[in-house]
Amino acid sequence: MSEQKLLEGKVALITGAGRGVGREIALLMAKRGAKVLINDLGGSAQGEDSDQSPAAEVVRDIKAMGGEAAANYDSVSSFKAAEGMVEQAQDELGGLDIVVNNAGILRDRIFHKMSEEDWDLVVDVHLKGSFNVARHAATVFRKQESGRMIHMTSTSGLIGNFGQASYGAAKLGIVALSKCIALDMARYNVTSNCIGPFAWSRLVGTIPVNSxxxxxxxxxxxxxxxxxxxxxxxALASDQAQHINGQVICVRSNEIFLMGQSRPLRGMQTAEGWTPETVLNHAFPALESTMYPLERSPEIFNWDPV
Ligand SMILES: NC(=O)c1ccc[n+]([C@@H]2O[C@H](COP(=O)([O-])OP(=O)(O)OC[C@H]3O[C@@H](n4cnc5c(N)ncnc54)[C@H](O)[C@@H]3O)[C@@H](O)[C@H]2O)c1
Structure with missing residues (x-):
C-alpha cells in the first residue's frame, strides 16, 4: 500500500478545518492525495463573529504543497449552508467521498447558570451541524454506494465533565447519530465512526482553570x-477501513483507544413486579456495587499521555 496514494482520487469536506484538529486533518488528507473543501466560519471559540482568514490560509497552505483545496466560510448550523458545502465539493472539486464533522465551539457554564442561548448555540453547531452535513452527504453517498463519515465526539460526553452539560449532551448525541447512520447506511458501503480527540487547541484554551x-x-x-x-x-477515511463501522475511537498523542459501547451491566428481576419500596430495598442495593462513581474525563484518563 503506497502511503502517498491512500486518499488519491478522493474528495473530502472537513468542517471547522481552519484551525486546530480540523486543520491538521485537512493537511494530512491533502498530503495523502485527497482534494479538500476547507469549511470554517472563523468565529470566536464561543461561536461569535466570523472571519474568512483561517479557512483561506489552510487552502493556501495546501496549494503551496501542491495539493488541491477550496474554501467555504459558512456555518454548519444552517441546513441550507450544509447543502451548499456538499454541492461546492462536487462542483469545484469533482465529487464527495469523505465528510469530517469537526466544527466546534464551547460555552462552558456550571449547569444552574447555563442560559438557553448557551445551550442552543452549542447544540446547533455540534449536534445539528453534524446532522446537517451528514444528511446532505448521505444523498450523494447513497447514490454512489460509497462514503466515509467521521464525527468528532469528546470524553466530556462519553464520560462527563464539569460545566459541559450542553457540550457533553451534544457530543454524546453525535455518538448516537453516528451509530444510527452506520446502521442505516452500511447497505450502501458507507461507514460512520467517531473520534474523541485530546489536543491542545484554541477551544481547550477556553476551559476555565479554577483549581x-x-x-x-x-x-x-x-x-x-x-x-x-x-x-x-x-486511516478511517481510506478504502482499507471499509470494515470499521459504528465505532468510537479516542486519540491522545501516541495513544489510540477503542471506547466501550453501552451494554446492560447487571439485571434484577421479580415475578411479582417492582414497587418503589422493593426497588429501594432490593434492586438498588443489589445493583449498587456495579454502579459507576461520578467520575470526570480527567479522572479516567489520569495518566500522562505517551
Ligand atoms: N481539542 C480537544 O482536546 C478536543 C477534545 C474533544 C473534542 N474536540 C472536538 O474536536 C473538534 C475540533 O476542535 P479544536 O479543539 O480543534 O477547536 P478549534 O477551536 O481550534 O477549531 C474549531 C473550528 O471550528 C470552527 N467553527 C466553529 N463554529 C463553526 C460553524 N458554525 N461552522 C463552521 N465552522 C465553525 C472554528 O472557527 C474553528 O476554526 C471540535 O468538534 C471539538 O469539540 C476537541
Whole structure:
C-alpha cells in the first residue's frame, strides 16, 4: 500500500478545518492525495463573529504543497449552508467521498447558570451541524454506494465533565447519530465512526482553570498536539477501513483507544413486579456495587499521555 496514494482520487469536506484538529486533518488528507473543501466560519471559540482568514490560509497552505483545496466560510448550523458545502465539493472539486464533522465551539457554564442561548448555540453547531452535513452527504453517498463519515465526539460526553452539560449532551448525541447512520447506511458501503480527540487547541484554551487539578490538566493538554489526531482519521477515511463501522475511537498523542459501547451491566428481576419500596430495598442495593462513581474525563484518563 503506497502511503502517498491512500486518499488519491478522493474528495473530502472537513468542517471547522481552519484551525486546530480540523486543520491538521485537512493537511494530512491533502498530503495523502485527497482534494479538500476547507469549511470554517472563523468565529470566536464561543461561536461569535466570523472571519474568512483561517479557512483561506489552510487552502493556501495546501496549494503551496501542491495539493488541491477550496474554501467555504459558512456555518454548519444552517441546513441550507450544509447543502451548499456538499454541492461546492462536487462542483469545484469533482465529487464527495469523505465528510469530517469537526466544527466546534464551547460555552462552558456550571449547569444552574447555563442560559438557553448557551445551550442552543452549542447544540446547533455540534449536534445539528453534524446532522446537517451528514444528511446532505448521505444523498450523494447513497447514490454512489460509497462514503466515509467521521464525527468528532469528546470524553466530556462519553464520560462527563464539569460545566459541559450542553457540550457533553451534544457530543454524546453525535455518538448516537453516528451509530444510527452506520446502521442505516452500511447497505450502501458507507461507514460512520467517531473520534474523541485530546489536543491542545484554541477551544481547550477556553476551559476555565479554577483549581490545581484544572491547572495540571491544562498543562498536560499543552503537550498533546492536534497533528496526532490526523492519522487515525485519514486511516478511517481510506478504502482499507471499509470494515470499521459504528465505532468510537479516542486519540491522545501516541495513544489510540477503542471506547466501550453501552451494554446492560447487571439485571434484577421479580415475578411479582417492582414497587418503589422493593426497588429501594432490593434492586438498588443489589445493583449498587456495579454502579459507576461520578467520575470526570480527567479522572479516567489520569495518566500522562505517551
Ligand atoms: N481539542 C480537544 O482536546 C478536543 C477534545 C474533544 C473534542 N474536540 C472536538 O474536536 C473538534 C475540533 O476542535 P479544536 O479543539 O480543534 O477547536 P478549534 O477551536 O481550534 O477549531 C474549531 C473550528 O471550528 C470552527 N467553527 C466553529 N463554529 C463553526 C460553524 N458554525 N461552522 C463552521 N465552522 C465553525 C472554528 O472557527 C474553528 O476554526 C471540535 O468538534 C471539538 O469539540 C476537541
Amino acid at each position: 490545581e487539578a484544572d491547572r495540571v490538566r491544562v498543562e498536560r493538554m499543552k503537550t498533546m498536539t492536534p497533528d496526532k489526531i490526523a492519522p487515525p482519521v485519514v
